[in-house]
Amino acid sequence: MPRVALLVIDFQHGLIVGPPAAHQADATLAVLNAAIGTARAQGWPVIFVRHEDADELPRDSAKWALHSGLDARSGDLYIAKTACDSFLDTPLQAELAARQVDSLWIGGYATEFCIDTSVRSAAARGYRVTVLEDGHTTQDHPHLSAGSIRMHHAWVWARLSAPGPVTVQPLQRCLAALASSAGK
Numbered sequence: 367m368p369r370v371a372l373l374v375i376d377f378q379h380g381l382i383v384g385p386p387a388a389h390q391a392d393a394t395l396a397v398l399n400a401a402i403g404t405a406r407a408q409g410w411p412v413i414f415v416r417h418e419d420a421d422e423l424p425r426d427s428a429k430w431a432l433h434s435g436l437d438a439r440s441g442d443l444y445i446a447k448t449a450c451d452s453f454l455d456t457p458l459q460a461e462l463a464a465r466q467v468d469s470l471w472i473g474g475y476a477t478e479f480c481i482d483t484s485v486r487s488a489a490a491r492g493y494r495v496t497v498l499e500d501g502h503t504t505q506d507h508p509h510l511s512a513g514s515i516r517m518h519h520a521w522v523w524a525r526l527s528a529p530g531p532v533t534v535q536p537l538q539r540c541l542a543a544l545a546s547s548a549g550k
Contacts, residue, residue, distance in 0.1 A: 368469040368494060371462060372405040374398055375415045375452055375474030375484055377436055380422070380429025388475055388503045389512030395435050397501040397537050398473050402437045404541060411465050413443040415452045417480060450483035459491065469494040471540065473501030477512075477519050489528035497523055497534045 377398060382388045405412050414432055417423055423430045425446070432438050447456050462470075470493050472485055481502045488495050499520055506512045520534045535543075 369410075369466045370405070370408070370469040370471060371411040371413055371465065371467040372401055372471045373413050373415060373452065373474070373484065374402070374436065375472065376417045376476065376480050377414075377433050377474045378416055378423065378429065379431045379433055380427075381417075381475050382433045382503075384505070386505050388505055389516075390503055391433075394473070394475075394501060394503040395433060397498060399435070399437045401471060401473060401498055401501055401537055401540075404544070405471070408544070411443055411461075411467065412439075413445060413458070413461070414438055415445045415447055415456075415458070415474070415480075415484075418446055418448060447480075450480045451487045452480065452484040453487045453491065462493075467493075469496070471496045471498060473498035475503055477502050477504040478515050479504075482519055482523075485523055485532060486526065486528070489526055489530040489532050492529040494530050495523075495532045496540060497532065498537050498540065499534050500536045 382391050402412055418425045418430055443461055445456050445458050453459050470488050472495060474481055485495055485497055504512045504515050523532045524534045526532050
């Protein structure tokens with residue numbers, strides 16, 4: 367049976383609330399909180415990854431804080447990072463190994479930067495990755511809308527060639543698959 371952890375990446379006040387605000391922030395927040403509830407009910411580790419940058423997201427600032435609507439608790443694991451890759455120069459892989467995790471559910475912010483890099487990094491390390499299709503977001507850009515960015519990355523992730531398989535599906539489909547596997 368796979369040992370799963372939930373990674374919620376960079377769902378931080380300064381990134382989600384903005385300005386500019388993240389695309390469909392409230393809907394993404396609801397999906398992430400439902401995934402957090404599922405992870406806790408399953409006994410999975412809930413891991414919050416926070417980006418920090420001395421200029422844009424200084425540690426312990428209001429912008430750096432997790433979005434106040436997230437169901438974050440003291441028993442959760444908190445990882446600080448300074449690059450798009452949640453594994454680079456962080457204790458994430460060691461924490462996952464200590465918990466014998468081999469599968470990840472991933473959601474958060476920003477689709478084209480930290481989510482994309484972390485999904486690819488996890489898959490390259492052999493983790494089975496499930497991207498919460500409705501649990502990640504970004505902002506509109508002058509050349510591409512946030513919705514188009516999300517759709518494009520979902521298409522790419524589902525076709526990655528890596529040691530660890532990547533699945534992209536909405537939370538409800540993840541929950542149905544989880545229920546189906548529990549019934550076996």
